[in-house]
Amino acid sequence: MELRQLRYFVAVAEELNFGRAAARLHIAGPSLSQQIKSLERDLGVRLFERDRRTVRLTAFGETLLPQTRALLEQADTLRRTARGFAASEPVRLGYVSWRPADLAERVSGVAQLLVDAWVMPSHTQAGRVADGSIDLAICWVRATDLAEQELTGSLLGADRLFAFSIGDDSPVRARDTVVLVDADTEAWASWNIYAVEFARATGASVVRIDDHGITGPAFYEHVRRLGRPVVSSPKRDATPLPRDFARRTVVDPIPLWTWALVSRQDEMRSAVLATVEALTRDVKVEFDPRACWLPADDPFHAELGA
Incomplete structure (x- = not known):
């Protein structure tokens, strides 16, 4: 049983229509139906009575709905509390020569970002992430560098x-x-x-x-x-x-020269992970991949299609 399935249950219970619930959840109708069936198997009870025209809650569904809503609210409260802790936790970031102009704006409320004043070469900044001197770095890396130093690279931009x-x-x-x-x-x-x-x-x-x-x-x-x-x-x-x-x-x-946001593969700190997500969300690099060149070991070939 997963929180995601419980959210699906609440959505169907509120809409009493699988099609509308699927649209609200932004998932396919058959997938939603399968997830509800899986939840019913885990719980050992039927949550809905359904035929071709109607969907209604069973007695078990009626009983479990308010408890499920309360559980989801507790989970949301826990998530908000964790984000509050993360927002006050320092995250150290190094860079080479470029960083997004809206860097501070993107991580506002996510973490306390400390931008390292030492501008160093890409391989040096990647090495500092690997040895724990800093948490994140904006630099150029190869897939080989990431693998050898147990790092993860997320596309942040391209020149x-x-x-x-x-x-x-x-x-x-x-x-x-x-x-x-x-x-x-x-x-x-x-x-x-x-x-x-x-x-x-x-x-x-x-x-x-x-x-x-x-x-x-x-x-x-x-x-x-x-x-x-x-x-x-x-x-x-x-x-x-x-x-x-x-x-x-x-x-x-x-x-093309790509810029990666580099972090450690075993990174567990929520503030660091939240910073990576905030900085790399919705990154768009608008070049015609058929006309561009990247090094063979560039880790972002698939994303850029070059």
Whole structure:
């Protein structure tokens, strides 16, 4: 016997019509009927008398209905109390360079969100979740990373990556672009993995650097030196775009970078679980999956259809 079945019983008892009750519960009519039959078997009594035209409560159903309503109200009270505890419990979140603009608004009343001020690379933030230093992280991860560190990743967003060049702002094919790979694998491990796989998959060129020029003024210097469109990483950067530069859409295919909300697989704290649910509920990424590219080990292939 489950609370869900008891809610179904109350809905049918109030509607005295399986069709209306199913519509109210947002489930299929046959499924509702099966659940009521299952509940009757568990209780050992018939709750309803029904024929093709009418549904009415049996004497047992009449007796059990007020008790069931009271039980469901107790369950709702318990849930509200638990949510109240969760809302005052701190949840520590780390991120790399991006976070939703309405982050605080989404978790208001759910948990006390503490955003870690240390902006660190994706692999570092994922590792901090795994070792318990923080509870959640917004970062880029592979399915392999999640499995090896016993983490769970929920899709939070995705960035379309662009290329930059001097003057020309027309679309550029992926195979005609350049990706930069930095020698500092501690700082740029995730980007390097992404960039190398993108180049192998599309025919883009790899240029190796050792000056952290993946972002900032050094990035634009590399673009100027190479004289070719260079794909920019998703890392946010306040450096203004030089006047003679243009941002170019990359096509055939469009490179996507996904952002995951990472938590521990064995996470049991209600505040953390509620925060994950609040932040990832109704996330929509609107790209044409037929035109996009993701790394082979990206954990969100199925969700994005890319």
